[in-house]
Amino acid sequence: MLGGIYSLLSASFFIDLDAVDVAFTEASVGAGISTLLMLASLKLVNRYERKTRYKPLLALGVITITGALLIYGTLDMPHFGDPNAPAQQHVVPRYLNESMAEIGVPNVVTSVLASYRGYDTLGETLVIFTAGLGVMSLLLVSSRTKKESKNLVPADMRQQIILRVVAKMMIPLILIFALYVQFHGDYGPGGGFQAGVIFAAGVILYTMLFGLGVSQRAFHPEVIILLTAFGVLMYAGVGVACMLLGGNFLDYNVLRHDPIHGQHLGILLVELGVGITVAAVMITIFYKFTWRTVKHKYHQ
Template sequence: MENLINDVLLGLLMITGFAIVRMKSLLGVTMLTSIYSLLSASLFVVLDAVDVALTEAAIGAGIATVLMVATVALTTDEEKVPRHTPLLPLLVVMATGAALIYGTLDMPHHGDPLAPAHRYVADSYLHDSPVEIGVPNVVTSVLASYRGYDTLGEVTVIFTAAAGVLALLGYRTRGRNIEAAGIRKQVVLRVIAKLFFPLILLFALYVQFHGDYGPGGGFQAGVIFATGFILYALAFGLGTAQRLIPSQLLRILAAAGVLIYAAVGLESMLLGGKFLEYRVLADDPIAGQHLGILLIELGVGITVASVMLIIYYGFVSRRH
């Protein structure tokens, strides 16, 4: 019966996808993309990937959509009709798709519990993680400990994106609050934002620190945290928000997150372990794992939150 939901969602995704291909209004496409993302997030929930769902919703339906809209607002909405017939692309796509479908023919069936993918490494993660790491959420333990190095890479990637956006769009600080006139009319928004700002932040921190037990972790928390500040900026103006968190502070925070992560790794090295070997961080290996995961998740959260803000401010402040 989950399969039914799964299939319907896939069907909806397909419709959305085709609509995106056909639609000419870029803003419309953007909204459809947001819906696409939302639908795939639901699909992830159906497929038991709750952490992924959380992230996809926060990213796809959230920040990515906003960035796309900002870009359209900074450029233009209408898509020109392509000049040449897209015959070659169609051919390439067909060939690629055909190849992939050909490849699926020897794949284990969808959901087959005996598939090699589930039997080997993953199986032992599920068995050993509670003992070795003591964290119920296996995704977190794999993410932060077994494959903690990937996550360091991930933080670096997002940091790179921030550096890129800073380089490309810069970060213009608003001296005077020029949107003041517009803001004054947003009574509803302002009051609601006032109520929600602390709630969102608290919720973000909750997600940050409960990644061990449920879906969540540094990345999701970072995005939510940033969302709080985005709401603040929406309600009270960019200038006010920028005064609350100055750009230099954001830079420092973005860097600090990566550095915290790396420092945990180096510290475990100094304590006689391998890079990112958390168990040496405390006397008890499990406690060490906990501490390590806590710290690196903190690093991830800090970097992600500040990077999201850097990117968002970068796009939004581009308007003269």
């Protein structure tokens, strides 16, 4: 089981060697959040898998065929590092060479992510939002459980005094660093996704050490659930605002008189939307897991 954590850590370390932004995402998502959520879901289920009575041959067949098709698909792909590959010839030169002039953001990854490929990123944000909705509907809890869990959960780490004191020092720094990552994404590695995840990790640490009741007073669950939708709407709203001002959907040039300023503003707002959605979805999922654990433990 700890092997899972391991593969995450080492995978992220290998990615480090090349792409800063990807490594950043991997560091925060792979090593941090997925470990925490995996543990939270392990709390819910039993330790060992139950023996199934039927043999899932059909599922195995489907998976094998899909895998074979995927491998067949890779045969058509160009060789690794081939300069004639379509990815190197089509749009990449323009992205790399002219992004400074057209968008004025030093970090090319950010400009590609938020401006050239704005639709794709909107799609990804929607995927995260949908995943959050899925978890919410799967793990429904009554409001009675919610109220009870406020009093039941905090007893967990009372005795770790040093940990609590240190965490009190660390949590503000974590949150400030998340904001730094959020707004510094134009210049260095970082952006909405990573910042959201770091922020959520800070909140989760707070919940783990100080109990659910205290944490929910600071980050109220209903507000957080509203924020998940608000982030997506903010992203799409920027696009609609662009349309109203006479441009295409997500065409930031029209937001200000100067196209480059418009791009800056657009990217900033869009990244903020992404960050809000990611953080809110992660926190919601964690709350849901905690409530559900309480329900399993005390309502049998």
